[in-house]
Amino acid sequence: MKKPEPRELEVIRTARITPNMHRVTLGGAGMSQFPDDQESAYIKLFFPQAEGEKPLVRTYTVRHQRPGEIDVDFNLHGDAESGLGAGPASSWAASTQPGDRILVGGPGTKKMINPDADWHLLAGDMTALPAISVNLEQLPEDARGHAVISIMHEDDAQPLKHPANITLHWVVDPSPRDENQTLLNYISKLDLPEGEPSIWTACEFTSMRALRHHFKETWQPPRERLYISSYWKRGRSEDQHKVIKREDADREGN
Secondary structure (H helix, E strand, C coil), rough: CCCCCCEEEEEEEEEEEEEEECEEECCCCHHHHHCCCCCEEEEEECCCCCCCCEEEEEEEEEEEEEEEEEEEEEEECCCCCCCCCCHHHHHHHHHHCCEEEEEEECCCCCCCCCCCEEEEEEEHHHHHHHHHHHHHHHCCCEEEEEEEEECCCCCCCCCCCCCCCCEEEEEEEECCCHCCHHHHHHHHHHHHCCCCCCEEEEEEEHHHHHHHHHHHHHHCCCHHHHHCCCCCCCCCCHHHHHHHHHHHHHCCCC
């Protein structure tokens, strides 16, 4: 089946949610054919480049959806305000104004945690925070377990709607490096409930591989109760990361 053409959406408003998270609300006439119930689905944003160059395509998550508009949260990298060290998406998000327009592809498939388990673990860095937030909102009220989220600054912690028996852990890592394994180190020390877990994890590629090894060696969850993905790889563009991710999936037999 041929993929639908990207639709042009309009910037409705922007807001700084935390020091390193910026929200852009998109809407306009292009939302008329956007399907309902797409919170946590992925979309593709097309960032224009110099004349004659192809736009850069980056993947983001639908954080909220309301009639005629969606929220997209951007984890800001580098100094997004000045553009120093910031990527094209961060720079665009920090500088865009109401009335600006951008091409948006998708939405793609939603990846939700399997609710059929004795307890639940959600884990990720700030790139996964929008998807983790939606997952928490949609878990049954009696769900129990943990959500472990690596953030860059203590003020990046957000108020999240979640079941009362899901404990939120905000782990501050201001300069995350591959060798830190912040998420793995924290998760390995958790006091875990008894029973069979359902796991949802998304983070940097190297961190993802370490967590995957830990889960499979320690907990051995069945495939249907383990979602683990890398959203990015340090020092690589999204296109380069996609190649590395595909090769890794082939090796793992996924």
